[in-house]
Amino acid sequence: MRILEKGYEKVQPAQISLTIVDPFIILPHMYDTSRLIVGYEDEILNPTYILPTSNFKFKLANIREGSDGTKKFEDIKIPSEKFKWSIQESKLATIQNDGVLSSQLKTGRAEIVVVDQ
Numbered sequence: 001m002r003i004l005e006k007g008y009e010k011v012q013p014a015q016i017s018l019t020i021v022d023p024f025i026i027l028p029h030m031y032d033t034s035r036l037i038v039g040y041e042d043e044i045l046n047p048t049y050i051l052p053t054s055n056f057k058f059k060l061a062n063i064r065e066g067s068d069g070t071k072k073f074e075d076i077k078i079p080s081e082k083f084k085w086s087i088q089e090s091k092l093a094t095i096q097n098d099g100v101l102s103s104q105l106k107t108g109r110a111e112i113v114v115v116d117q
């Protein structure tokens with residue numbers, strides 16, 4: 001990036017990193033994405049309660065805008081090398097890249113993070 005105005009010719013250009021990704025959300029696997037309304041998913045899905053020592057599957061969905069301006073969800077096929085799954089509290093649970101969360105005996109609150117690589 002360079003300033004184009006007069007007087008700044010000797011200022012070195014700056015470099016920035018820009019990452020562009022499709023918007024997506026994490027959903028419990030059993031949700032039918034064709035029936036969810038964009039904008040209300042947080043009220044419906046957060047928080048998700050899971051019993052200790054259990055497995056629970058999550059999925060990913062893109063948010064798409066149709067030609068008529070309506071928004072809808074489209075399931076993303078996982079596992080995918082494009083997405084890296086992790087969990088902030090590894091003492092509470094682990095999560096695999098196929099979206100399967102395995103909770104531990106200890107109870108608490110954990111946040112799932114999915115990074116689009």
